[in-house]
Amino acid sequence: RFRTDALNVNENYTTTNDGFYFDDFKIISVQIPCVTSVPTGLNSTAITASEATINWDNIPSATYDLRYRVVGSGTWIDVLDIAITTNLLTGLTASTQYEYQVRSKCDATTSAFTASELFTTTAVNYCASNGNDTYYLSMGRVEVNTINNSSGDGITSIGYSDYTSSSTSLDLGQQYSITLTPNRLSNYNIGYAAWIDYNMDGDFEDNNELIFSNSKTANSSVSGNFTIPLGITLGSTRMRVSMKFDGTPTYCGPFDYGEVEDYTVNIIDSTLG
Numbered sequence: 702r703f704r705t706d707a708l709n710v711n712e713n714y715t716t717t718n719d720g721f722y723f724d725d726f727k728i729i730s731v732q733i734p735c736v737t738s739v740p741t742g743l744n745s746t747a748i749t750a751s752e753a754t755i756n757w758d759n760i761p762s763a764t765y766d767l768r769y770r771v772v773g774s775g776t777w778i779d780v781l782d783i784a785i786t787t788n789l790l791t792g793l794t795a796s797t798q799y800e801y802q803v804r805s806k807c808d809a810t811t812s813a814f815t816a817s818e819l820f821t822t823t824a825v826n827y828c829a830s831n832g833n834d835t836y837y838l839s840m841g842r843v844e845v846n847t848i849n850n851s852s853g854d855g856i857t858s859i860g861y862s863d864y865t866s867s868s869t870s871l872d873l874g875q876q877y878s879i880t881l882t883p884n885r886l887s888n889y890n891i892g893y894a895a896w897i898d899y900n901m902d903g904d905f906e907d908n909n910e911l912i913f914s915n916s917k918t919a920n921s922s923v924s925g926n927f928t929i930p931l932g933i934t935l936g937s938t939r940m941r942v943s944m945k946f947d948g949t950p951t952y953c954g955p956f957d958y959g960e961v962e963d964y965t966v967n968i969i970d971s972t973l974g
C-alpha cells in the first residue's frame with residue numbers, strides 16, 4: 702500500500718524584461734511505503750449523551766480499525782477500515798463510561814491495538830415543562846402499548862409528573878396506538894401532544910419525534926397511531942405527553958392550565974433475535 706505525494710524537487714527562475722521572476726516547477730511523485738505501528742495521540746472529543754469523536758495521529762498510507770465497548774462489557778463493537786484519523790461514535794448510552802482502542806493496517810498486516818482510553822458520556826438533560834394550575838384539569842390516564850398509567854386527580858397534581866420508572870418496549874417499524882384521557886371539573890377544551898426522543902439527544906425537535914398531536918377538544922379522551930421509524934438508535938429514551946387548556950402544548954416551558962408527564966420507552970429491533 703502506498704500513498705502518492707506531490708513534491709517540489711526542482712525550481713527554475715525565469716527573468717522577464719521588467720525584472721520580475723517566474724518560478725517553473727517540476728513535479729514528480731514518490732511512493733511512501735505503509736509501515737504498521739501502534740497509533741499514538743489517541744483522544745476523545747465532542748462528547749455528548751449519545752456521541753463521541755475519537756481521534757489519533759496519522760500513520761502514512763495506513764488505514765485503521767477502531768473498537769469500543771461499555772467498561773465491564775465482554776463484547777467489543779468494531780469499526781473497520783477507517784481511512785482517516787477520526788471517527789464519530791453514535792448511539793451511545795448517556796452517563797456511561799466507554800473504553801476504546803485503535804490499530805493501524807497495511808493491507809493484511811495489522812499492528813497491535815493501543816492501550817484502552819476512556820470517556821464518559823454526559824447525562825441527558827431535558828427542558829422543563831409543566832402546567833401552573835391543575836385544579837380544574839390534569840392528565841387522567843396515559844395508554845401506550847403496555848403503559849396504562851392512571852395519574853390520579855388534578856387536585857393533588859403539581860403540573861408535572863415523572864413516570865420515567867414506567868417503561869414499555871417499542872419495535873422498529875411497528876405501529877402503536879396512544880390514548881390520553883383527562884381529569885377535569887368541567888367540559889373544557891383541551892389540546893394534547895406527545896413526543897419520543899428517538900435520537901436520545903435531550904430534546905424533541907428532530908424529525909418524527911412529535912408522535913401525536915390533537916388540537917383543543919372537549920372529547921372525553923383522544924387517540925392516535927404512530928410508527929417507530931426504521932434505522933433509529935436502539936435503547937431506552939424518553940417519551941413526553943402533555944395536555945393544555947384551550948391550545949396545543951409545546952414540549953418545553955410552562956403554561957397556565959394542564960399537565961406534563963414523562964415516561965421511558967425502550968426502542969428494540971425484534972429481527973435481531
